[in-house]
Amino acid sequence: MKRRSFNATLLAGLGAPALIGLSGQARAAGKPTAIRIGFPGAGTGGRPLPTSGYPANAVFRSEIEQEFASEGIKVEWKYFVGAGPALNESFANGLLDFAFGHGDLPLLVGRSTGLKHKVLMSAGRGSDVYFVSPANSPAKTIADLKGKTLSVQKGTATQLQLYRVLAKYGFNDPEKEFRIISQIRDDQVASLSTGDIAGALLSPFGLEARGVAKRVAEIFDDPDISAPSTVWVGEAFEQQYPDIVQRVVTRLVKVAHWSTQEANRETQYQLWTRSGVNTYIDNKKSWDRVKDLRTRLNPLLDDYYVAAIKKSIDEAKKYRLIRREVSLDGWIERKYLNKALADLKLENYWPTQDASGKFTRT
């Protein structure tokens, strides 16, 4: 009896991977059984929730689930404490179909190692960057922190952003001029409160209210410092289910449109506290500066998007974060976004920016 149950366990153990393979084949019938969507990040303590932006709203408002509920297609959300790099690994292992907002560095790292995906739309652009230090730090400027320990989650877009911020203040060899360690956000906050690190890029308002940190530098809406993030789909999924991809994109554009309505501003400030990463005061103070929500919650793949990605490639190469070529050929697939904008009559709704980030249509 015991033996039999052991055999059954063994069979189940061996069978499970085979079944996973089967489910892949079953999907060939025209409809996937599930859509697996990844977010590069998780809430505090690994809470499985997104933080902010219009793709996060799609989760909070169950938009994608509603889109596919009638057909019995399940939507699986995956959140990665290891952020963008972990999302890449998951996709390389064949465990993801979509990414809802991949930062520039991990996106390019993935592309450079040969991950096959198609860029569908921008997940958002523009941001204010805050450089914070422990509350009791005597530092007044970033230059005061030279040689000290800074913390960032390495491999994420914030690493590249930190390098850009430091370069703006005249430090062009960041890893030599500072000691930059890698920590996830939770650990950065803990280390700020114990004074173990001298600085990090974090939303400051909640931390200041708790007496943990203070701002040493802030940069508002600099298109050279912040880069757009990206929604993409795996190439295999896109080839097999173009209709599903179109419906996901159209639904996301709808969510993006909802997100830019002034009437929904306050609701979003509240939704964006759920992951625990930002407090209400963080959302309110940083987003109240944004007079027109369309400038941030923007799905377009305009000249600015392409130029920003190219600039990120150059920077990532300069800092030797990628060692292989990254080509844009055949990578950016605009047809789904264009169709969604046309169907929803939103072709001229969002402002566009030129390569330097200047608004060409407002």
Next chain:
Amino acid sequence: MSASTDDLHVFPRTVERPIAPVWHRHARDAVQQGLIAALTIVLGLILPAALFALWWTAAERHWIAEQILPPPAFVWDSIKYVLETGELLDHIKFSASRVAWSLLIGGSAGLILGFGMALSRSFKAYVFPTFDVLAQLPVLGWIPLLIIFVGIEEPLKITAVSIAVVVPVALSTLHGIANIPQSLLEVGRVYQFDAFQVIHRIVLPAAAPSLFTGLRQGVMQAWLSVIFVELLSSSEGLGFLMAYSRSLGQIDMVIVAMLAIGVVGILIELTLRLIESRLQGWRRSAF
């Protein structure tokens, strides 16, 4: 009447075989030993060769995605690259210096504890139970507490690795001294050795092999735990190189770091063996 070897009835003279010339015998022995050594090496290489072939084939035929398992040629390029830029050596130096400091601190603490517990019964009675319980904790188990007390910087790494060293060194010292044959100590009493002479003439030489075993274990423990500790909030060292390369999707560099860890580990082991055999040469000639 007892038998004597001279008695031809008891020990008949065997037919003497012609003895081969000395050089001839030496040459034969050398060839034989050479063959055995060669065979050992060949047998030892079979598994790595098979693993390498498996890796090569798996990469060649794309059994596993290239992002997860890069081909050997690419890893080889990366090895050349980090050797040329000196990056790898820098990381090894950082890890090695952490190991060295930890050995100095943890090793001395281990020796003091070990000697103390072995030589003084009351010291052992006070300390050993606590030590025994704490020794069960893996380095990993210390990390959360250590972060609170010493922060996340260098002290964390040195303390954690030192703890990994203390345990094997102290235990081997304790056992080495406890297992010294009573007869040796009795001889010491007969000669009316004073305490210094007992330690210098009896305890140290007799316990030397155990001390060395402990030290070797300590070094290996230090080397293994430094890699782990460097995964935490570092910006240098082999462990950091692994974690960082992984986050940039450079699995080739992860493999390079693994190879470096292995090679350095073997070098440490060989060096220690050499020192040990030099220092304990007297033992071989004594038996």
